[in-house]
Amino acid sequence: MKWFSKYFFNGLILIVPITITTFVVINIFSFTDRLLGQYLPIHFPGVALVVVLLVIVLVGWLSSHWLLKNVIGYGERLLGSIPVVKFIYNSVKQLATAVFESQKLLQNAVLVPYPHPGVKSLGFLMPELSAPLAEKFSEEHVCVFVPMSLNLTAGFNIIVPRRDIIPLDVTSESALQYVITAGSIMPRSNDSK
Structure with missing residues (x-):
């Protein structure tokens, strides 16, 4: 029975991150697609991907400037003062930082x-x-x-x-x-x- 639990947990370790990543990516694109469908008269395949990539790059660019750095710092301090939200936000931020800086x-x-x-x-x-x-x-x-x-x-x-x-x-x-x-x-x- 040890082999079963070993393979079960190895399977979970592989499947859970892939499933969560797929779920998040699909939901982000479908939400963006629905949102753009309501406000843009023109719709073509891949518009959600282009918009999401542009938003990510824009936020990254803005976050490197002084004013937005202060706004982000204020927002993080605000989130850090709410007990449960603080734990969730800090955990997700540390995990994201570790993953994206792992290279x-x-x-x-x-x-x-x-x-x-x-x-x-x-x-x-x-x-x-x-x-x-x-x-x-x-x-x-x-x-x-x-x-x-x-x-x-x-x-x-x-x-x-x-x-x-x-x-x-x-x-x-x-x-x-x-x-x-x-x-x-x-x-x-x-x-x-």
Whole structure:
């Protein structure tokens, strides 16, 4: 019966994000399509996609300007003062930030002594440690994400001394392929792009 629960949860891990993403995307496009159908005299296939992309780019562009930054900051502080909304908003924002910045996060491949000294695991250097963590160590430590093979959504964040990491001169894509394929595709150097 252990195999059933293992495969059931593995299936959920794969199906739930895909289903939620599909649901959200379809609903955004169908809402935009209905809205545009009411107010625009001209309708053609793909207009919702074009409008959604333009709105996202416009909001991104506006959010980089001083005035809108202050408005967004005020809105976030306002949301942060409502107990349940604060939790939901902060959780979704952190998750979205992690997902959309993950390409930047998985850039620096390194080898670290994990799961015990004497062996090396491929991992990715994470952002600098925050002050509450860094001050607990007498020497410089870094955070490394060691992903599990075949599943990049699971892994371990380990904190190791900087002197124990071995930087790799490999492409981030090939390092990710190495992890996803459980080592059957070896990482390529940056020179062989």
